Amino acid sequence: MTQEFAGKSVMVLGGSRGIGAAIVRRFAAAGAQVVFSYSASAEAAAAIAAETGATAVKADSAVRDEVVAAIAMGGTLDIVVINAGVAIMGDPLGLDPDAVDRLIDINIRAPYHAGVEAGRRMNDNGRIIIIGSINGDRVSWPGATAYAMSKSAVQGIARGLARDFGPRGITVNVVQPGPVDTDMNPANGPLAKMMHAGMAIKRHATADEVASLVLYLASPAAAMITGTMQTIDGGAGI
Numbered sequence: 001m002t003q004e005f006a007g008k009s010v011m012v013l014g015g016s017r018g019i020g021a022a023i024v025r026r027f028a029a030a031g032a033q034v035v036f037s038y039s040a041s042a043e044a045a046a047a048i049a050a051e052t053g054a055t056a057v058k059a060d061s062a063v064r065d066e067v068v069a070a071i072a073m074g075g076t077l078d079i080v081v082i083n084a085g086v087a088i089m090g091d092p093l094g095l096d097p098d099a100v101d102r103l104i105d106i107n108i109r110a111p112y113h114a115g116v117e118a119g120r121r122m123n124d125n126g127r128i129i130i131i132g133s134i135n136g137d138r139v140s141w142p143g144a145t146a147y148a149m150s151k152s153a154v155q156g157i158a159r160g161l162a163r164d165f166g167p168r169g170i171t172v173n174v175v176q177p178g179p180v181d182t183d184m185n186p187a188n189g190p191l192a193k194m195m196h197a198g199m200a201i202k203r204h205a206t207a208d209e210v211a212s213l214v215l216y217l218a219s220p221a222a223a224m225i226t227g228t229m230q231t232i233d234g235g236a237g238i
């Protein structure tokens with residue numbers, strides 16, 4: 001493994017499990033100083049920290065002050081990955097409105113405030129990467145309204161901040177996965193077959209495959225890619 005990110009300071013919001021943990025592992029292996037946040041999974045966070053040498057910080061993305069404080073804790077940052085997210089699926093007529101509001105806090109408000117705070121703390125030529133979803137572009141089955149709304153919203157955040165921070169060489173992009181094998185969406189879950197039906201490559205992605213795209217966008221090679229949505233979905237949307 002090359003030390004491509006040696007000397008770089010990376011903050012990952014939501015790094016205790018799934019895609020975020022894979023991103024923490026990859027940046028740490030590539031030589032970066034990594035700080036990551038977690039909320040509920042203290043044990044998993046401690047294990048990732050011990051494994052990678054990264055620093056775990058407890059910060060609930062549903063609470064604005066905690067998100068902003070977590071970003072500030074990273075010091076002067078080079079790369080911020082806003083990964084923490086929740087999914088609530090089901091008939092909107094029956095969903096708990098409080099749960100939907102919490103999803104909005106975590107999936108929309110936190111990326112906005114984290115992105116702005118990142119811009120405040122960041123070196124020139126920094127990188128902000130938000131983990132969105134193909135549901136930001138399309139909804140292929142019922143029950144995904146709140147989640148899809150949140151993933152469309154981060155597209156606007158990325159486009160806007162790309163303009164705001166572009167003069168400093170900071171890029172802002174969204175990575176939009178299709179199905180990824182994590183606790184949120186296990187590859188052996190009841191909906192897997194239905195999800196695979198529309199894909200050219202009929203399997204869940206691994207979290208590490210998503211992390212590869214994040215590391216590319218964070219690299220110097222991606223300096224002119226900004227305000228974009230980078231889809232990694234095995235051809236689900238073609």
Ligand code: NDP
Binds near residue numbers: 039084106185
């Ligand atoms: P997981 O549920 O496996 O992991 C979610 C991560 O986010 C955990 O580290 C969790 O930490 C953290 N997190 C959740 N809520 C909060 C919170 N309130 N404050 C701080 N951290 C929080 O999900 P995935 O890894 O699958 O998902 C990661 C991102 O990728 C999400 O934004 C999701 O929407 C997106 N995505 C996932 C897809 C999939 O198929 N898996 C497809 C497309 C997009 P903790 O447990 O410590 O709270």
